[in-house]
Amino acid sequence: MNSSATPVAVDMGSSSVRVTAGSFDGARLTLSEVARFPNEARTVAGRLVWPLHELVERTRAVLSAVADEGMSSVAVDSWGVDHVLVDASGHAVAHPASYRDARTRGIPDELARRGLTAQGLWSRTGIQPDPINTSHQLVATLRQLAPAERDDVARVLMVPDYVAHRLGAEPGWSRAICSTSGLAEPGGGRWADDLLRELAIPTEWFGDIAPERQVAGHFAGSSDVPVIRAGSHDTACAVHALPSAPGPRVFLSSGSWSLLGVETDRPLLDDAVRAAGFSNEVRTEGGIRLLRNLTGLWILQECVRQWTREGVPTTWAGLTRDAVNAPGATALLDPDDPVFQTPGDMPARVRDAVRRNGGRVPESPGEVARVVLDSLAVSYAGTVRQLANLTGANPSCVVAVGGGTRNDLLNQLTADACGLPVAAGAAEATSVGSLLAQLETLGEIGPNDRSAIVDASFDVRLYEPRASALAGLAPPNLERLS
Secondary structure, X not given: OOOOOOEEEEEEOOOEEEEEEEEEOOXXXXXXXXXXXXXXXXXXXXXXXXXXXXXXXXXXXXXXXXXXXXXXXXXXXXXXXXXXXXXXXXXXXXXXXXXXXXXXXXXXXXXXXXXXXXXXXXXXXXXXXXXXXXXXXXHHHHHHOOHHHHHHOOEEEEHHHHHHHHHOEOOOEEHHHHOOOOOEXXXXXXXXXXXXXXXXXXXXXXXXXXXXXXXXXXXXXXXXXXXXXXXXXXXXHHHOOOOOOOOOEEEEEXXXXXXXXXXXXXXXXXXXXXXXXXXXEEOXXXXXXXXXXXXXXXXXXXXXXXXXXXXXXXXXXXXXXHXXXXXXXXXXXXXXXXXXXXXXXHHHHHHHHHHHHOOOOOOOXXXXXXXXXXXXXXHXXXXXXXXXXXXXXXXXXXXXXXXXXXOHHHHHHHHHXXXXXXXXXXXXXXXXXXXXXXXXXXXXXXXXXXHHHHHHHOOOEEEOOOOOOOOOOOOOOOHHHO
């Protein structure tokens, strides 16, 4: 393979936006971070919303400068479920709400009263019903929209499709991100129109779902830089960048959220899969990611924000060092407890949870961090055991990618709790997966070339399991993992 392609990935994260250029020489892919700027949901008129207009304008300015120097293509991905109400001119009708906004809390009970049970929603979408889902968010939004605002809505776009549209792509609906919505049929190839009607969500707000790895338009101001659907969902992109591994593997996309699962050819819709909390989301190449959405480093990110507000100097390196030195396996919490889902004084919530569950109450930031990291590792291990039971395949390793892999302690604790080696791959796997999908779309590489390119381009760190008190434990108050 000979190539001089320079694709660019725009990764819209819930804490930052990263613009990364790739350079592919025919064998190896190298990354260059072009820009990174913060993103944080903010409260506007009592709602938690994203500053998406500002992010789009900053991204457009960065890409314009990159295009002047040479850019072969660009693609956008983001976290799942969030969406934008768009008018006929392509502009947002209102501030895009965050999935952490509290307006959806009563929606599951409301839907159940209307006969839309969790089991019924699951069977029609293959997605775990959750208040954060696009389905639940839109029901809540429709209750709040003024008639004039509702009349202005021409379509609903998922966040990466909206950003791509503002950058020059035609308005559209990318398969991987749409599969997270709770509004598409299992496998994400079509909208569940009957469900949309039962939810009283206008079907005319949605168009045909498009496969990934296709050109969606051209970057504004340039007729020769395609905007590509290259995975659209951050986890789909990350799974597209997994290194090779022997035997059956479990993947872990580690970041603010932890997405842990296996790759399958088709959706698994058994009731046992639903009861265990798994969803069927789409991979970039069209297969399925059978996974659970688990709370990840969000809890510690919120702790760091709180300590900063309190004037306690905290760095991630220092916090991890102190956590290494703190006593381990002294207390556990359930990271997926709803109390940890919204912003606030997270260190106090961690301590309160430990008091409720029993155990040594952490005092210092390092002790708080150790409780959180121990609890994440135990949560991962329980989910790995569930996957083995549901699929009948015992994994030989956990392949971890994403920003959370920078935390050596979390990687080692995960290996210890799972009793399996953890192979930590690219920290920027989401961008890598997007860049690889762009190269596939441009015809620069074939779909079977990815693993070899990843293996040649990025180091993999191996963490062997040690004897640990974490092995075999389950988070408190979480019977489904016991």
